[in-house]
Amino acid sequence: GENVEQHPSTLSVQEGDSAVIKCTYSDSASNYFPWYKQELGKGPQLIIDIRSNVGEKKDQRIAVTLNKTAKHFSLHITETQPEDSAVYFCAARGGSYIPTFGRGTSLIVHP
Amino acid sequence: NAGVTQTPKFQVLKTGQSMTLQCAQDMNHNSMYWYRQDPGMGLRLIYYSASEGTTDKGEVPNGYNVSRLNKREFSLRLESAAPSQTSVYFCASSAEGREQYFGPGTRLTVT
Numbered sequence: 001g002e003n004v005e006q007h008p009s010t011l012s013v014q015e016g017d018s019a020v021i022k023c024t025y026s027d028s029a030s031n032y033f034p035w036y037k038q039e040l041g042k043g044p045q046l047i048i049d050i051r052s053n054v055g056e057k058k059d060q061r062i063a064v065t066l067n068k069t070a071k072h073f074s075l076h077i078t079e080t081q082p083e084d085s086a087v088y089f090c091a092a093r094g095g096s097y098i099p100t101f102g103r104g105t106s107l108i109v110h111p
Numbered sequence: 112n113a114g115v116t117q118t119p120k121f122q123v124l125k126t127g128q129s130m131t132l133q134c135a136q137d138m139n140h141n142s143m144y145w146y147r148q149d150p151g152m153g154l155r156l157i158y159y160s161a162s163e164g165t166t167d168k169g170e171v172p173n174g175y176n177v178s179r180l181n182k183r184e185f186s187l188r189l190e191s192a193a194p195s196q197t198s199v200y201f202c203a204s205s206a207e208g209r210e211q212y213f214g215p216g217t218r219l220t221v222t
Binding site: 006009032034036041042043044045046049089097098099101102103104 | 151153211214
């Protein structure tokens, strides 16, 4: 089955800095890669996703890149703000519609 | 739309007690899922239901049962709770091939 590795487990940045979270996957058949943000005490919420026919996607301060050859994808947050502090999960989904999640990255943005 | 709702929000059980976690969605999604979230372990799939009337085991099904009561509702039952089942439980739903929507979670403690 699919295996998703996510790094780092914790990321601490100053407000205004950029943050990058990286994930690798094992199944070359995976074709959909969502990113979820989980705020304290809440359920995960989709913030951006990318499909395998696209190399990069941007939405305001967040962007996701995908390298199918290397089987890795990354989340980039620019101009971080304290409200970006949360746990972020990457996931990969292939032929089955069940995504496999990474273990999460706790992002802390210091004012 | 309420999205995905879960009850209860919190529950404390003694070892050996049973309980049912309830989940409902109002987005007319075919697929529903139950996950558990433990520190450092990400989201692990317990059971899922591709459509009304079908259920399948996920990564960690032992000690749990599920019922897809109708298209809206998907319940998770613990027949004889164990301390290892102390966790936060999330229900999610999705349309075919689309992103998952998560509920707010149930925090369960088994003493």
